[in-house]
């Protein structure tokens with residue numbers, strides 16, 4: 001009884017803290033002009049899924065700076081095996097390929 005009360009209290013306290021410290025979806029939208037020209041929308045990056053499937057150190061700080069808007073990502077760099085196109089990522093059989101534009105970019109504008 002006391003134990004379940006304690007567990008209940010723990011969940012009550014712990015849950016909001018976890019929810020607040022997690023940005024599940026990060027919108028990457030620093031390249032508006034060239035995106036508009038190419039007809040693709042901003043990128044919505046599912047951070048949570050990536051965190052569940054990989055160690056933080058797989059990406060930070062080697063591939064992405066862990067700071068919102070701090071990475072100046074271009075498709076040329078993605079295609080040159082940087083950022084999203086890093087080895088074992090979206091240029092490999094482990095993940096969908098870079099030519100699936102709309103899996104990363106929101107609806108075309």
Ligand code: HEC
Nearest residue numbers: 028029030031034038073074075084090098099100101104
């Ligand atoms: C694996 C995810 C992913 C895929 C697939 C992808 N992109 Fe991107 N793309 C990005 C990210 C991330 C950025 C940087 C967004 C920002 O910060 O504005 C970006 C930026 C861009 C930009 C603006 C910068 C630049 O390079 O000029 C264009 C244009 C673009 N993408 C076009 C495309 C097209 C066209 C395709 C399909 C052939 C594509 N992207 C597929 C993730 C992706």
Ligand code: HEC
Nearest residue numbers: 023026050051054055056058059064066067068069070071
């Ligand atoms: C697949 C690569 C990848 C993995 C794995 C990953 N991240 Fe990130 N993370 C990113 C990207 C991309 C961004 C967005 C950076 C930007 O806005 O330019 C980001 C942003 C962040 C940010 C800044 C935004 C925020 O939420 O405050 C923090 C902090 C962060 N990551 C921490 C972590 C931690 C901690 C882990 C492990 C639990 C982790 N990341 C795992 C790619 C990754």
